[in-house]
Each structure stands twice: as structure tokens, then as C-alpha cells.
Amino acid sequence: MSLYGIDLGGTKIEGAVIDPKRPDRALCRLRVPTESRRGYDHVIGQIVRLVGMLERESGTRRPACIGFGTPGVVDPGTGLMKNSNSLCLNGRRLREDLGAALGVEARTANDANCFALAEALLGAGRGRGVVVGLILGTGCGGGVVVGGRVLEGLHGIAGEWGHNPMRGERTPCYCGHAGCVETVISGTALERYYRERTGRDLRLPEIVVRAASGERPARQTLRRLQAKFGEAIAALINIVDPDAVVIGGGVGNIGLLYEDATREAVLRHVFNTSVRTEFLRPALGDSAGVFGAAMLSAGSRSEARPGGSPPAPPSRSG
Numbered sequence: 167m168s169l170y171g172i173d174l175g176g177t178k179i180e181g182a183v184i185d186p187k188r189p190d191r192a193l194c195r196l197r198v199p200t201e202s203r204r205g206y207d208h209v210i211g212q213i214v215r216l217v218g219m220l221e222r223e224s225g226t227r228r229p230a231c232i233g234f235g236t237p238g239v240v241d242p243g244t245g246l247m248k249n250s251n252s253l254c255l256n257g258r259r260l261r262e263d264l265g266a267a268l269g270v271e272a273r274t275a276n277d278a279n280c281f282a283l284a285e286a287l288l289g290a291g292r293g294r295g296v297v298v299g300l301i302l303g304t305g306c307g308g309g310v311v312v313g314g315r316v317l318e319g320l321h322g323i324a325g326e327w328g329h330n331p332m333r334g335e336r337t338p339c340y341c342g343h344a345g346c347v348e349t350v351i352s353g354t355a356l357e358r359y360y361r362e363r364t365g366r367d368l369r370l371p372e373i374v375v376r377a378a379s380g381e382r383p384a385r386q387t388l389r390r391l392q393a394k395f396g397e398a399i400a401a402l403i404n405i406v407d408p409d410a411v412v413i414g415g416g417v418g419n420i421g422l423l424y425e426d427a428t429r430e431a432v433l434r435h436v437f438n439t440s441v442r443t444e445f446l447r448p449a450l451g452d453s454a455g456v457f458g459a460a461m462l463s464a465g466s467r468s469e470a471r472p473g474g475s476p477p478a479p480p481s482r483s484g
């Protein structure tokens with residue numbers, strides 16, 4: 167039976183059909199526009215249309231369970247979507263509505279958790295027991311994978327390191343708190359830091375180029391990234407102590423995060439005298455979302471249920 171994964175984004179919905187014996191490549195990948203301004207029912211309809219297209223294109227039947235990567239998360243307490251930037255999804259029973267519209271069991275996880283799951287099972291973190299996947303871009307998301315399973319958490323927020331507080335920082339965050347990691351080391355925050363020092367409105371890749379040529383404010387911006395990333399990750403290592411951290415998103419492209427100096431920045435804050443954690447670049451590129459969604463549907467349930475036995479990790483070849 168093939169695996170179906172759907173990555174529900176703000177502008178497009180991508181679907182993939184994957185052979186579980188060769189999970190590192192898709193049998194077919196298709197996309198349709200989300201058109202979320204046309205409302206919730208239209209988005210559901212687009213997904214139903216996409217699943218029909220995947221069946222015809224791949225020559226397979228939809229499986230009994232389909233995995234969905236979503237912006238925002240289904241609150242485990244209420245069953246309602248929350249924290250989605252596609253606002254029409256918030257407050258809706260997305261998981262149930264998708265299941266009913268498609269005649270399948272729908273499993274959902276937010277896009278950062280899908281990224282973490284895909285990189286842990288098929289990508290850079292393959293073979294490690296505990297993997298943290300970070301999306302460090304315009305915002306800071308993250309997911310924790312233990313033994314091939316994403317930790318969802320009581321509130322659905324496990325791995326949300328971007329809203330941990332940072333020492334001495336006070337910038338207000340959209341979440342209602344201040345001084346969150348996201349307000350300090352997201353791409354947006356680093357661009358703001360540079361702008362405050364120079365009056366110049368540059369995108370992060372340009373700031374990286376200027377730092378390489380020795381420009382002082384650009385170098386200060388990247389030094390701040392390294393030091394604050396070390397502090398933020400030390401808090402995460404103290405709790406989860408992962409084997410590997412895979413750093414996705416635009417900021418994750420910056421080479422200095424993988425230098426020894428970053429490990430030293432972590433060491434200044436972590437509760438240990440050495441840091442052996444691997445910091446890894448993602449291996450799956452923009453495929454991680456849709457592959458992670460498909461892997462949600464593999465094996466037993468992806469989330470713990472009260473009284474249930476712990477699910478086994480999905481089997482994989484190699």
C-alpha cells in the first residue's frame with residue numbers, strides 16, 4: 167500500500183505518493199493552489215481534488231490513512247486548529263473534516279514537525295535516536311522526534327523553542343510575550359538588528375555576503391546569531407539532549423552555525439562540560455514537508471493516546 171502525504175501551505179497544497187519500500191523518492195508529486203481567501207470549504211475541496219489527481223497520476227488507490235502537514239496545529243485538547251497563518255483554518259475541526267471528506271483516517275502535524283520527522287527518518291538525522299528539527303527562517307519553529315515518532319505534547323506545542331524567553335531581551339513577540347528566541351535570531355530579527363545599526367534594509371543573504379567581506383555591522387549581526395543561537399539551543403539540549411539537531415530554513419543556510427565556535431557558544435550555557443550534539447544541514451530540501459506528512463501515516467499512530475501502547479517507528483529500507 168502506498169503512502170499519501172499532503173503539505174498544506176499558505177499559497178499551495180502539495181501532495182506526494184510514496185512507496186514505503188523506497189520512501190526516499192516519490193512515485194508522483196502534484197500541487198494545487200490553496201486559495202484560502204475563498205474560505206475553509208474551498209480549501210477542503212482543493213485537497214479532495216488533489217487526492218483524486220494523485221490517485222489517477224500514480225495509478226494507486228488512496229490508503230486508509232493519509233498524513234497532512236498543516237500551518238498551525240490541531241489542539242489535542244479541543245480538536246480545533248490553532249496558530250495557523252491561513253486564518254480560515256483556525257477554530258475548525260480540520261482533522262475530522264478531512265477524514266470525512268476523503269473517507270480516510272487523517273493524521274495531522276504542523277509543518278515544523280513534518281520537517282523534523284522527514285529529516286529524522288529519511289534525511290540528515292537518519293539513524294539517530296533523538297532528533298530535533300528546527301525551522302529557522304522568518305520565524306523559529308521546531309519538532310522533536312524520538313524513536314521515529316514526533317512528540318506532539320499535551321498542548322500540541324512540543325519543540326516550539328522559538329517562543330522560549332532569552333536573557334536580557336525585551337522585543338515584543340506576536341505571541342504576546344517579549345524577548346522570545348524568534349524575536350532575536352529569526353531571519354526577520356537579524357535583518358532588523360542590522361537595519362538598526364546601519365539604516366540599511368538588507369535581506370539576510372546580502373548581510374552574510376557583507377560579513378564575509380569584513381563589513382563590521384554585518385559581522386556583528388552574525389556574531390549575535392552565533393552567540394544567541396548557542397544560548398537558545400543550550401536550553402533545548404538541557405531538556406531533550408538530542409543526538410542531532412537539523413537546522414532548516416533560510417538562517418539554517420548560514421555556514422557559521424556549523425562551525426566549532428557555535429558549539430563553544432552552546433557550551434557557555436549548557437549543563438555539561440562538553441557538547442557532542444551533531445548540528446546538521448537538512449538533506450531533503452523543500453521535499454521535507456510532504457515526505458514528513460506521508461511518514462505520519464506510516465506504521466501505528468504518530469501520537470501517544472492515553473492508555474495506548476507506544477507506537478513503533480515506521481519501517482524503512484536500508
Ligand SMILES: [Zn+2]
Pocket residue numbers: 328329339340341342343344346348
Ligand atoms: Zn513569542
